[in-house]
Amino acid sequence: MASSIRVRATSNGDTTEVQALIQHPMDSGFVKDAKGEIIPPHFIQQLTFEYDGKPVFLADWGGGVSKDPYVKFSFKGGKKGDDLKVSWSDNKGATDSTTAKIQ
Amino acid sequence: MSIMSPEFFANRRLVLKGIGVAALVGFGVIPLDVPQALAAANDKYPEEAFKQxxxxxxxxxxxxxxxxxxxxxxxxxxxxxxxxxxxxxxxxxxxxxxxxxxxxxxxxxxxxxxxxxxxxxxxxxxxxxxxxxxxxxxxxxxxxxxxxxxxxxxxxxxxxxxxx
Known part of the structure; x- marks a missing residue:
C-alpha cells in the first residue's frame, strides 16, 4: 500500500526545510453526513519527525486540522542523503510511517 | 529502536488496542503505566486540552x-x-x-x-x-x-x- 505520507525535506547546507502532506480524513466529530448523522471523530493525534534518532518536530493535533493535513517547519543541520523518519498515530489507533531522504 | 522512541509507544498503543477493552480492564495496571511512561518521554498527547x-x-x-x-x-x-x-x-x-x-x-x-x-x-x-x-x-x-x-x-x- 502506498504510504499516506508525502514528505519533502530539502537541505540548504545549514538548515533543512520539511514539508509534509498526509492523506487522512481528519473528521472532527462535529460534521453530519448527507443523512444527517454525525460522522464520528477520526483524526491524527500525533505526528513525529525524527532525524538521527532524535525528534526534530512533534505535532499534537485535534479535529480542527484540515483534511489531508499539511505542515511545514525547518531544523538546523540535516545532511543531503540522510534519512528523515515521519510517523503518525490517530485516535482510532491506526499508524503509518515513512522515511524520506533529505535532498 | 530505543525504548523511549515514539514508534515504541505507537506500537505499544496498537498492541494495547488490539488486546481489547475487556483485557485492558483486566490488566488495569498496563493502561495506567502507559501515560506515565509517555509523560516521562515528553510524548504525551494533551487529551484534556483538546476537549476544552x-x-x-x-x-x-x-x-x-x-x-x-x-x-x-x-x-x-x-x-x-x-x-x-x-x-x-x-x-x-x-x-x-x-x-x-x-x-x-x-x-x-x-x-x-x-x-x-x-x-x-x-x-x-x-x-x-x-x-x-x-x-x-x-x-x-x-x-x-x-x-x-x-x-x-x-x-x-x-x-x-x-x-x-
Missing part, C-alpha cells in the same frame, strides 16, 4: 499559565478565508528558546487546533492548514524561555469548515 470549549480553558489545560501579547510573534493568516475547511496559517517568531507553538480558534467547538513541540535546533516557525467553523479570532501561542506569548488575528470566513 473555550480558549482560556484550553490554554490552562495545555500550559497552565496566562499568555501575554507579543509583537515578536508574527502570524501570517488571510484577512478573509473563502473556505473555512482549509485556512492556511503560519507563524514565525524572533523570541529565543521556543519550546512550543500552538494554534487556537476561539469560535471553533474545540478551540485548540494544533500544538507543536519545538526541540532545540528546530526553528520557531510552523505553517499548517486549519478548519474554522466561522469568522473568529485565531490565536497563536508561543512558549519561550518558560513564558507564554500570544498573537491574535481575526479571520473572516465566508463558508464555514465545520458544517459539512
Amino acid at each position: 470549549k473555550t480558549e482560556a480553558e484550553a490554554i490552562k489545560a495545555l500550559y497552565g499559565k496566562t499568555p501575554e501579547a507579543s509583537d515578536k510573534v508574527k502570524m501570517d493568516a488571510p484577512e478573509i478565508a473563502e473556505n473555512g475547511a482549509v485556512v492556511p496559517i503560519a507563524v514565525t517568531t524572533t523570541l529565543a528558546d521556543v519550546t512550543s507553538i500552538s494554534f487556537l480558534v476561539s469560535e471553533n467547538p474545540i478551540t485548540l487546533v494544533a500544538s507543536y513541540r519545538i526541540p532545540a535546533g528546530t526553528l520557531p516557525a510552523v505553517g499548517n492548514r486549519i478548519k474554522m467553523a466561522k469568522t473568529s479570532n485565531v490565536i497563536v501561542l508561543v512558549e519561550a524561555g518558560g513564558k507564554l506569548y500570544s498573537a491574535t488575528k481575526e479571520v473572516k470566513v465566508t463558508v464555514g469548515g465545520c458544517g459539512g
Whole structure:
C-alpha cells in the first residue's frame, strides 16, 4: 500500500526545510453526513519527525486540522542523503510511517 | 529502536488496542503505566486540552499559565478565508528558546487546533492548514524561555469548515 505520507525535506547546507502532506480524513466529530448523522471523530493525534534518532518536530493535533493535513517547519543541520523518519498515530489507533531522504 | 522512541509507544498503543477493552480492564495496571511512561518521554498527547470549549480553558489545560501579547510573534493568516475547511496559517517568531507553538480558534467547538513541540535546533516557525467553523479570532501561542506569548488575528470566513 502506498504510504499516506508525502514528505519533502530539502537541505540548504545549514538548515533543512520539511514539508509534509498526509492523506487522512481528519473528521472532527462535529460534521453530519448527507443523512444527517454525525460522522464520528477520526483524526491524527500525533505526528513525529525524527532525524538521527532524535525528534526534530512533534505535532499534537485535534479535529480542527484540515483534511489531508499539511505542515511545514525547518531544523538546523540535516545532511543531503540522510534519512528523515515521519510517523503518525490517530485516535482510532491506526499508524503509518515513512522515511524520506533529505535532498 | 530505543525504548523511549515514539514508534515504541505507537506500537505499544496498537498492541494495547488490539488486546481489547475487556483485557485492558483486566490488566488495569498496563493502561495506567502507559501515560506515565509517555509523560516521562515528553510524548504525551494533551487529551484534556483538546476537549476544552473555550480558549482560556484550553490554554490552562495545555500550559497552565496566562499568555501575554507579543509583537515578536508574527502570524501570517488571510484577512478573509473563502473556505473555512482549509485556512492556511503560519507563524514565525524572533523570541529565543521556543519550546512550543500552538494554534487556537476561539469560535471553533474545540478551540485548540494544533500544538507543536519545538526541540532545540528546530526553528520557531510552523505553517499548517486549519478548519474554522466561522469568522473568529485565531490565536497563536508561543512558549519561550518558560513564558507564554500570544498573537491574535481575526479571520473572516465566508463558508464555514465545520458544517459539512
